Amino acid sequence: MERLVLGIDVGTSSIKSLAVNDRGKIIASASSPLTIQHAYPGYSEQNPDEWVSVTIETMNNVINNLKQNHSDFEINGISFSGQMHGLIVLDNEYKVIRPAILWNDTRSTAQCEMIKSRLGEIVLGNPVLEGFTLTKLMWLKQHEPAHWSKTKVFLLPKDYVRFKLTGAINMELSDASSTLLLDPSTNEWSEDVGRQFGITNIYPPLVTSDTQVGFLKQSIAEKLGISNKVAVFAGGGDNACGAIGAGVIEPNQSLCSIGTSGVILSCESKQDAEYGNNIHMFKHAVNNLSYAMGVTLSAGYSLNWFKNQCAQNDSFDELMSYAEQSKIGAQGLIFAPYLAGERTPHGDANIRGSFIGLSGMHSLGDMARAVVEGVTYSLYESIAYLRTQGKQINEVVAIGGGAKSEFWLQLQADIFNAKVYKLKHEEGPSMGAAMIAATGLKWYEDIGACVEQFIHKEQVFEPNKERHVAYQSYFEVYKAVYNQTQPLTKKLVELTKQSTHN
Template identity: 55%
Template structure:
């Protein structure tokens, strides 16, 4: 028999489960799709029990595969979408659908926080994505639901509760709520009291803590033994970083999924960052990370595919982009389709093509979108460098790491080496590593990573290409200021 762990990622578009053995080999992967409810512009919700049912379904399917016939699940852990609010009543039932990380309805609550205590709270900017703003929206708009709240959770915490019966929140996710001080690792009761939140914050644990066994009835339903250990897990970005070996100061990750992230490790001695950068706890006890976010990174390419280049698949679109030239023949794209997080923190800004002419082709449109997303991510890298961080190597994961063309483009724009993993499973691998480490299968986390993490190709920057890209990046940086008032007014009139 082969001992395995499960890494479970509660995403926005799907739940993904992987089974990993002691050698770091992924025996099987299964995923279940999720639907997002968008009742009106700016609203984004999911039913918490949909996450749980998708998790159950994915695990059941995974366990019936041939590769798992001789496997024994010994432990599991989680990663999950961050910020999204689940409110729970005294019977531990969700009171309403979860308000997701990309929901932007809470602008008035952001303004209230900024008027009261300023535009940065516990080392983070006040933005609609964060959990505190969503709590205040419920308080202001749904008083009947507000009176029922016993506690709140984030997505993976709810699924973990359903599997174990135990309610906890771990630091990497809690630090993304605007209610936890990431340096002190304590709930900020003063902030909760100031805004009338009350005592609803759950018990805190470390990401790698053992938090219980899989409930007996759940284990029977899944066909698992009763001794499956559950470990707390982490937010998706922290787990994605762990799964890519990003655990030392200045280690840097570029993740391009629906959103895009530049994440760089900190040793908890850093200065306060601005520029709408985020500062969260890592899944390691002695490590934090600073992070910039592009809300519509892969989402911009998805929009292009679904609405403009509808007859092409993603590889074809990327190939088309490679057939254009640096600067997309004088065409710029800003990826503000869902507003923007870093550096602007503006939920009202919208995307644009600048310089579009009858001479531009589908190739140019495709390249402009890829370049614009990469420029947005480079904005975070450039700021971090300006604050003294040394970034000379970036590990790329997600959709942006599946194309050698896009990886080389990242290297040239970022002006740094960019590596991709030989085997990449994203945040679910980070969750699996937490379970492996928790079970004590290796003498240290470093030893786990040495076995599990294998880098593939490394792309080196071309200084001449970087210089060409910077000529366009300088113009790109001006687009926000030139279009902000126009797109804000368009948004108001379209409502």
């Protein structure tokens, strides 16, 4: 009998389920897309019950695959990863009151300003940004009082899915730390902060990521054709689970994830550190560990945009080969990847992207290289700042789209001035969730022993000191671009709004 766990990632664009055995081998996987609603500019919402139905659909697809190809198996545990910050509010009967307001929804700028005016730029270790859950709760209270009056409890995305699969209401610490409402020094809700904005009595119970919150509901187990004696563990936020799935679980271990957005994540044992420059501080899904995180909003998105606009008929591999033929600094061309504003270090929703230094001599390859370099400079800003704060970042595990190109991996190593590792197999947050379940079941003594068995590095890219020095000169110019273009792009955004209204 093969023992299996399921790792389920409740993403923004899709849900992925992964079946993994007790040796870390992936036995089956399935994913299905999700829909997103944008009712107004800046609004981003999803139907929480679609998450549930699509989760069950992907679980069913995995189990059918197992039944066809692996007759002798048993699913022992399930855990979850999920998109962070999104607000779900439930009524007295634990039914959804309105669609979920997602992490990338920017309607709550006025609420951010209210928090800053009362509590300052940093609250409970984190910058005050529209993405975080407190601002969404405040918006709901102000703009939808009928919905607010019905609210009994709020949850985050994966916590709602887990509730529907088990009947247990709770929120785990790695996700809770992304709400602006968790006190990092006590691991309890900061009711003092909530009370200042009229938010009381709607907090779910808190648990650690490895807590077994219950078992799979009988009705769902029957629908899937499996035993209902499946232990369900709380899981973690997607970045925390992505870090576990990359083996980044100890102080000063670091991660560079390049997907639609880009993330620099570095672990630390301090629970209540505070950084400036829009560096986030969240709880890891590993107990007694936290992580500092910087975010580039348009990382892989910038390359996708450039390909779609300028190189539709070329593959990404071809685009990377063109970029590789250019030189460091892209023949004097710099790209600022602010296509959707920027999170770290600037926290500016109105900044816009730009090519600086463009001339008639520049080729498609120069422009492609400038985009890749610009995205990497933006990520490097987080690394460089964290180093000024005393963090040692000498090795980085690369995951996501930026880890699929050896050219880009070497470029990261040279710009970051750090060793960059590529994993042998990369499954991201769903693997991290599976590892939480495997450890929760006591298949392994701790998450470190699980990482040793499940996660393997395939290749290391060593930084080249001469190239780093060359990149550093262009990086200094890159950093100046924001201040030089900020007033111009702010005016352009205002003019565009005026023309839209006319």
